[in-house]
Amino acid sequence: MKTEKLKTDILIIGGGTAGCYAALTISEKSNAKVLICEKAHIKRSGCLAAGVNALNAYIVDGKTPQDYVDYAKKDADGIVREDLLLTMSQRLNSVTERLEQLGLVILKDNNGKYVTRGNRNLKINGENIKPILAGAVKNLSNVTILNRVNITDFSVSNNRIRGAFGIGIENDTFYIIEANAVIVATGGAAGLYKPNNPGFSRHKMWYPPFNTGAGYAMGINAGAEMTTFEMRFIALRCKDTIAPTGTLAQGVGAKQINSLGEVYEMKYGLTTSERVYGTVNENQEGRGPCYLKTEGITTEQDDALKKAYLNMAPSQTLKWIESGKNPSEQNVEIEGTEPYIVGGHTASGYWVDTKRATTIKGLFAAVDVAGGCPQKYVTGALAEGEIAALSAVDFVKENYVVEIDNVDADRHIHEVKRFLSGNNSRFSTEQIEEAMQTVMDSYAGGIKTNYRFNEKQLDIADGKIANLQKLSEGLHADDFQELMYIYELRERLVVCRSVIAHLRARHETRWHSFAENLDYPDKDNQNFLKYVNSRLEEGKIKIILRDLVKGGTVYEHRN
Numbered sequence: 001m002k003t004e005k006l007k008t009d010i011l012i013i014g015g016g017t018a019g020c021y022a023a024l025t026i027s028e029k030s031n032a033k034v035l036i037c038e039k040a041h042i043k044r045s046g047c048l049a050a051g052v053n054a055l056n057a058y059i060v061d062g063k064t065p066q067d068y069v070d071y072a073k074k075d076a077d078g079i080v081r082e083d084l085l086l087t088m089s090q091r092l093n094s095v096t097e098r099l100e101q102l103g104l105v106i107l108k109d110n111n112g113k114y115v116t117r118g119n120r121n122l123k124i125n126g127e128n129i130k131p132i133l134a135g136a137v138k139n140l141s142n143v144t145i146l147n148r149v150n151i152t153d154f155s156v157s158n159n160r161i162r163g164a165f166g167i168g169i170e171n172d173t174f175y176i177i178e179a180n181a182v183i184v185a186t187g188g189a190a191g192l193y194k195p196n197n198p199g200f201s202r203h204k205m206w207y208p209p210f211n212t213g214a215g216y217a218m219g220i221n222a223g224a225e226m227t228t229f230e231m232r233f234i235a236l237r238c239k240d241t242i243a244p245t246g247t248l249a250q251g252v253g254a255k256q257i258n259s260l261g262e263v264y265e266m267k268y269g270l271t272t273s274e275r276v277y278g279t280v281n282e283n284q285e286g287r288g289p290c291y292l293k294t295e296g297i298t299t300e301q302d303d304a305l306k307k308a309y310l311n312m313a314p315s316q317t318l319k320w321i322e323s324g325k326n327p328s329e330q331n332v333e334i335e336g337t338e339p340y341i342v343g344g345h346t347a348s349g350y351w352v353d354t355k356r357a358t359t360i361k362g363l364f365a366a367v368d369v370a371g372g373c374p375q376k377y378v379t380g381a382l383a384e385g386e387i388a389a390l391s392a393v394d395f396v397k398e399n400y401v402v403e404i405d406n407v408d409a410d411r412h413i414h415e416v417k418r419f420l421s422g423n424n425s426r427f428s429t430e431q432i433e434e435a436m437q438t439v440m441d442s443y444a445g446g447i448k449t450n451y452r453f454n455e456k457q458l459d460i461a462d463g464k465i466a467n468l469q470k471l472s473e474g475l476h477a478d479d480f481q482e483l484m485y486i487y488e489l490r491e492r493l494v495v496c497r498s499v500i501a502h503l504r505a506r507h508e509t510r511w512h513s514f515a516e517n518l519d520y521p522d523k524d525n526q527n528f529l530k531y532v533n534s535r536l537e538e539g540k541i542k543i544i545l546r547d548l549v550k551g552g553t554v555y556e557h558r559n
């Protein structure tokens with residue numbers, strides 16, 4: 001193992017949607033030196049890797065940013081940060097134009113206006129959206145990109161970020177990176193729960209399997225305040241292919257029907273969680289399988305759908321072709337995925353203020369890793385990346401680089417050496433990962449229990465995950481790729497425990513399926529129109545209930 005020490009003004013962890021846009025923004029506004037560390041390759045990494053076919057957050061003619069806030073608030077039944085939603089919504093349209101200037105094809109009508117899809121969406125040709133963003137960043141003179149560098153921990157002292165530690169997967173290098181400010185943009189967490197598909201196909205999941213919750217785990221371990229992990233996100237997806245369903249629902253107006261052909265969506269409601277819950281319930285009561293009704297659509301719509309899926313989930317198009325039947329000839333079966341933690345869809349993540357500053361000084365968080373502000377999607381990701389970047393630029397003007405102390409660096413080097421040299425583990429990383437997913441599936445509201453849980457089960461889950469954490473300390477890696485797998489597993493285990501603690505703390509069921517607590521099956525507006533926040537203190541997760549930030553009020557940290 002080689003060791004390399006680097007120094008930068010601003011470190012961006014994760015070169016995904018937010019990370020790339022943050023780097024672009026910093027370059028435009030300052031001369032600050034930027035280093036992006038990306039565990040994969042920036043050209044095709046993260047949520048945008050396979051392409052997307054719509055910009056889901058846009059303020060269409062006749063609507064205002066406040067309308068977007070109201071929509072997201074309704075969908076989350078009140079548990080959102082209105083200040084964060086508003087500051088994001090105000091930037092949605094300007095970042096869209098910037099994306100078009102960078103080269104993204106946004107469909108336009110004969111009058112040169114963007115073609116909208118529903119009330120908030122724009123249609124795009126988005127297969128190459130990530131290479132476009134990455135290409136723009138590659139040309140910036142003040143930005144250095146380190147691909148295949150997996151960041152494993154922050155360096156924090158006296159609640160002030162000093163940088164981070166990472167491993168170079170292809171060059172067997174341990175990195176010590178000193179930075180004046182850090183933007184964490186590592187996305188959400190997939191792979192905590194047993195997924196829909198087994199074995200070889202287990203990574204055929206909705207959320208990128210390589211977004212393993214690193215940003216959350218590093219923050220939790222460093223004592224940052226986190227919010228709303230109990231609002232899990234379960235996607236309603238096309239069965240087997242796990243392809244998105246919005247293109248069917250909004251693109252061709254397909255309704256959710258049960259096996260009797262009855263439209264059931266109005267019976268349960270139309271929020272994101274209600275659409276999943278309705279499907280679960282129809283199945284449980286014997287009226288499954290459930291479908292999106294595409295039978296009877298036109299031949300033009302058949303073609304449009306097949307093309308749209310080629311842009312983001314080609315396996316769905318292949319499935320239609322393979323079966324020899326177009327969507328107009330067969331309804332599309334749907335199912336819920338395993339739960340994910342993802343702050344760009346629901347509201348889990350760092351507790352940030354409107355500058356996207358976390359409770360750790362000098363650490364900023366954006367998008368899927370940042371909480372309080374659901375329904376961000378691609379454009380919200382760019383908007384939050386921009387806000388975090390502007391805040392980091394301001395921060396480095398007034399603060400100076402602080403060095404990482406040797407004791408902290410040595411502790412991390414020692415840990416890496418232990419994984420590389422020790423050979424006493426009775427288990428492989430993959431075995432412990434499977435055990436973790438089984439525990440979460442069975443006892444913390446996975447697919448197996450129709451996403452439901454009770455306190456007794458959560459207690460069992462926590463005990464078992466704690467045991468797996470202990471077992472993971474003795475794991476062995478033959479090389480740096482395996483070393484990364486160990487860190488991925490360990491960060492997932494940390495996130496699992498926080499999810500369990502949050503599910504346990506919300507004594508109500510506000511969102512069916514997303515957090516369905518059988519001990520408290522009803523909504524409790526009296527006591528739980530609140531954020532459930534947490535902080536790790538002396539190894540224990542401390543729950544903090546906070547009042548809602550709403551109606552034009554703004555929350556800023558006072559530290």
Ligand SMILES: Cc1cc2nc3c(=O)[nH]c(=O)nc-3n(C[C@H](O)[C@H](O)[C@H](O)COP(=O)(O)OP(=O)(O)OC[C@H]3O[C@@H](n4cnc5c(N)ncnc54)[C@H](O)[C@@H]3O)c2cc1C
Nearest residue numbers: 014016017018039045046047052056151344367368377378
């Ligand atoms: C399959 C899918 C389809 C979607 N479709 C649409 C759509 O059609 N329209 C829309 O508007 N929105 C869509 N979204 C949502 C939107 O794409 C995301 O909300 C947004 O891109 C998230 O941005 P992010 O920067 O937080 O995460 P990402 O773009 O995923 O970036 C995170 C980056 O961090 C890297 N990383 C992770 N851990 C580490 C580590 N330890 N060290 C270094 N690097 C690390 C990852 O490799 C990745 O590059 C979709 C999301 C998914 C998953």
